[in-house]
Amino acid sequence: AQSVAQPEDQVNVAEGNPLTVKCTYSVSGNPYLFWYVQYPNRGLQFLLKYITGDNLVKGSYGFEAEFNKSQTSFHLKKPSALVSDSALYFCATNTGFQKLVFGTGTRLLVSP
Amino acid sequence: ETGVTQTPRHLVMGMTNKKSLKCEQHLGHNAMYWYKQSAKKPLELMFVYNFKEQTENNSVPSRFSPECPNSSHLFLHLHTLQPEDSALYLCASSPSEAATNEKLFFGSGTQLSVL
Numbered sequence: 599a600q601s602v603a604q605p606e607d608q609v610n611v612a613e614g615n616p617l618t619v620k621c622t623y624s625v626s627g628n629p630y631l632f633w634y635v636q637y638p639n640r641g642l643q644f645l646l647k648y649i650t651g652d653n654l655v656k657g658s659y660g661f662e663a664e665f666n667k668s669q670t671s672f673h674l675k676k677p678s679a680l681v682s683d684s685a686l687y688f689c690a691t692n693t694g695f696q697k698l699v700f701g702t703g704t705r706l707l708v709s710p
Numbered sequence: 711e712t713g714v715t716q717t718p719r720h721l722v723m724g725m726t727n728k729k730s731l732k733c734e735q736h737l738g739h740n741a742m743y744w745y746k747q748s749a750k751k752p753l754e755l756m757f758v759y760n761f762k763e764q765t766e767n768n769s770v771p772s773r774f775s776p777e778c779p780n781s782s783h784l785f786l787h788l789h790t791l792q793p794e795d796s797a798l799y800l801c802a803s804s805p806s807e808a809a810t811n812e813k814l815f816f817g818s819g820t821q822l823s824v825l
Contacts, residue, residue: 632813641714641800641816642753688753696741696766696804698814700753 600625600693602672604701611679612709619674619704621689631672632690632698633663642688648672659683679708713737716801716817723791724825731786731820733801740806742784743814744776747798759784760806791824798822 601624611617623629630649634642646657653665663674674687689701714735723729735742744756758766759778773795775787784801798821802814 634814634816639818641716641802641818642814643816644813647813696743696758696760697755699755702750702752 600629600691601699602631602689602691602701604687604689604704606704607702608705608707610707610709613681614678617676617679617683617706617708619687619689619706621672621674621701623670623672623689623691625670625691629672630692631663631665633657633661633672633674634688634690634700635659636686636688636703638685645674645687679706681708681710684708714801714803714815714817716799716820718820719818720821720823722823722825723788725791725793727791728787728789730788731799731801731822733784733786733817735782735784735801735803735815735817737803737815739803739815740781741804742778742781743802743804744784744786745800745802745816747800747819753800756786788822791822793824796822796824 603622632647633645635645636642645661646655648655648665656662661676684707686703686705688703690698693699717732740761742759746754755768756770757776762778773790777785798819800819801817804812804814
């Protein structure tokens, strides 16, 4: 079955440092992969998606994600973290038409 | 704001109550979704509607009853819920049958507590 895994419950990083939030996938065929962010008391917001093409995908708020087929990973990255990036981040993939399956989420905490 | 509005934001209900959650989208989308978000669990897809027709029911118990009167509105009727149904219920919409790679637009959710 198509699935994604987020191995870290929480990631801590200091403001100004680079950040990485990890995601691995288990997908047959060509994967469609997504990152969403959830700020406190809000719904999820789309950040970026990988369908095909360049392995480095650029998204909203300065985030990018690197698709690595050999490692079956789709890690979310940002060169310089902001305190306002603190939120819950979800990796997702399609299991079928209009069926997104999400990971368990990773809480990112950026300290001043 | 994402253009998807959910009411109420918070709801406390007893196990014998009947209540409804409402979702409205102003994006002109034709697909609407209900998701359940519980602590430390992946989001669970509950229902999908396309052009007012239910196209997905992810083995959801019958105590949850969705209704989609038009492409802009989606309801989730609740009755005789259990404490384990306490969760954040998220509504989402998307342009619809375009593809499997389209993004979802989520509302802020209704935080439900069942006593």
